[in-house]
Amino acid sequence: MKENKTALYSYFSIYDTIPLIFLCIGIFFLIHNKPFNVERSAFAITWSSILLEAFCFMAIGSLVSGVVEEFLPVTIMEKLLKYSKYAIIAGAAAMGFIFPVCECAVIPVVRRLIKKGLPLSAGIAFLLAGPIVNPVVIWSTFVAYRGDWYVILIRVIFGFCIACLAGIIAALTFKPKDALSINVDNADSSGNCSHSHCSHHSPKISLLSRIERVIMHAREDFLSVAIYLFIGTFIASFIRSAIPLAIFQKFTQFPVVSVGSMMGLAFVLNLCSEADAFVAASFIGIVPLLGQLAFMILGPMLDIKLLLMYKTLFKTRFIAFLSSLIVALVFTFMMILLFLTNRGAG
Amino acid sequence: MKKLLINIIFLAWIWVLMGLLIPSESGKLPLEFFLRPDLWWLIAVGIIIMILFLIVGIKNRIMSASQPESRLGFYIRYGILFIPIPFILSFGKNYYGTDVLSKRLTLPEKTEFSKTLDNTEPDMTSKNATELADTSLDLKMQESHSDDSVYMINLLTLTDKAEPYQGKIVNVKGILYKGDDIPAGYVFCFRYVMVCCAADARPVGILIKDNDSVPIENDAWYDVEGIISLDSMDGIKFIRMDSASFQITEKPKDYWLYPQN
Secondary structure: OHHHHHHHHHHOOHHHHHHHHHHHHHHHHHHOOOHHHOOHHHHHHHHHHHHHHHHHHHHHHHHHHHHHHHHOOHHHHHHHOOOOHHHHHHHHHOHHHOOOOOHHHHHHHHHHHHHOOOOHHHHHHHHHHOOOOOHHHHHHHHHHOOOOHHHHHHHHHHHHHHHHHHHHHHHHHOOHHHHEOOOHHHEOOOOOEOOOOOOOOOOOOOHHHHHHHHHHHHHHHHHHHHHHHHHHHHHHHHHHHHOOHHHHHOOOOOHHHHHHHHHHHHHHHOOOOOOHHHHHHOOOOOOOHHHHHHHHHHOOOOOHHHHHHHHHOEOHHHHHHHHHHHHHHHHHHHHHHHHHOOHHHO | OHHHHHHHHHHHHHHHHHHHOOOOOOOOOHHHHOEOHHHHHHHHHHHHHHHHHHHHHHHHOOOOOOOOOOHHHHHHHHHHHHOHHHHHHOEOOEOOOHHHHHHHOOOOOHHHHHHHHHHHOOOHHHOOHHHHHHHOOOHHHHHHOOOOOEEEOOHHHHHHOOHHHEOOEEEEEEEEEOOOOOOOOEEEEEEEEOOOEHHHOEEEEEEEEOOOOOOOOOOOEEEEEEEEEEEEEOOEEEEEEEEEEEEEOOOOOOOOEOOOO
16 A cells, blocks of 8 residues: 555655646646636736746856856855854845846855855845845946936845845844755765766866856756746736736825835736836836835845745745745835935825 | 656757747847847847757756656646747737736826816817817917927827927827726827836826727727827826827837837
8 A cells, every 4th residue: 555655656746736736727828818817918928028038047047056066166165154244144245246146047046155055144145135236236226217326225225234134134043954945965065066967176177077067057957946937927927917006006105005015016026126127117206215115125035936936945934934024124124214214205 | 758858848948039039021029029129138148058958968868956756746847847938939919908008007096087187178178179279278289280290209208208299299109098997088098118028018108088080999009190288186297189180000010119218
């Protein structure tokens, strides 16, 4: 009996249920003209556009993660760890200036860096701040808000501080083994990963072979995250096609309420951090500035697709904790801003 | 078999991504249905990386390290990666029309909107263009009748900076929408503006006084010509076109409008 059960599990396990449901829903969307009362044509464009953009950015991110795995010596990470914990966190949060990545591309990079020995707190700081504190996003915010430095500075400074605080609090609350779903021990002290195709730090290996290994690592990372990206963008596109923006707009008349509703909107819209400032700017005159800022700060840190993509990095319990922490921190910072200055209320 | 499936996934995506960069008969890239055309480099980089993944996969016969435990689970999980392909390949057949408008429109409350318009122009429906010019409170409106030139502009330019066109005759192209969520007696002429990808596209448009002379088809493209005026409520400006004429036209080559161009 037990053998029969084991044989059955070798074909289908409980963990396959959710992917199977999505596979069925995907096929249903293909054959039905108006699935769940959503126009398929609108859904098709929305999903394709989000996915194409994120797919390519994630491929670039995977390649960067492959480079990190192959060319970043563990000794550098060891040297880094000699600095103060807070300096490492701050440095990681500002790393977006060196790696200007969006929120999809940052995930494989953080996975690799954590596997290489980057502390959990610093990994979270880079994960959350990287898509905000980077020159591309600063430039797009500058263009969207026509050079309003107040908006740019608040976005960057608050994004940086929230990411650092989230990193510190998360690391104080969870041990890495309780938070991470990846095997940190995958890389041993010498930096060798456990894959059969790897033989790192062998002095005789040619540059071409190392480049080949970069691609192998990148391919593996890409495949690990891609499934979550596909499912996440699918859900996001469905919600984007089904829920009218006006629902959120109803709650945006007052600054405090606008923060909550715009955070909800950012979670639902799943926009790329490099484009979200333009969407936020389209709310000028409709939503208080405080709400627009909450939209631009929360969006790159937490949305539907990211929630699923975080599964490749963290355990479910930790994702729930981190998500709540991000929401609480963004809301608190916005309230502090409202208290200190009245500009956000206008 | 499993290794083959992974390689087929990369091959299929290379084919899809390459298809987006091959210009159609009209000279447009299929990519433009989904993303800004200047993001072609992103797709090109994606293709190069996918080709590298494929070559390395074939050469080394490697598998993903994070394989599902069950056999069926493998095919289910990686089967998901094929699902978007038919959606992407249906480009050209799918467009955002009036169905998406109601999901993406951000307007003040309908009642306040209607009330403001009605208060500012109480007798407008009974007047034709010449009468309006004679009785207009706006001097610029009168000036437009001594100037016969018609400004052919796009809706983004008009909605971005409407003041210079106030009182002028303007010709715009857009989709017309007449529905319950638009104030009675008005038609909404709009187009979608894309910043980065179609997911962030939002409608921009103007309200047109509907003289009921032309039956309006939702989702059809029209050339609309009329006199521009501005209205406002709580500091939010609205652009209105009066004395408009409608002419059905073909869908423009550039379906999206792009800001910052």
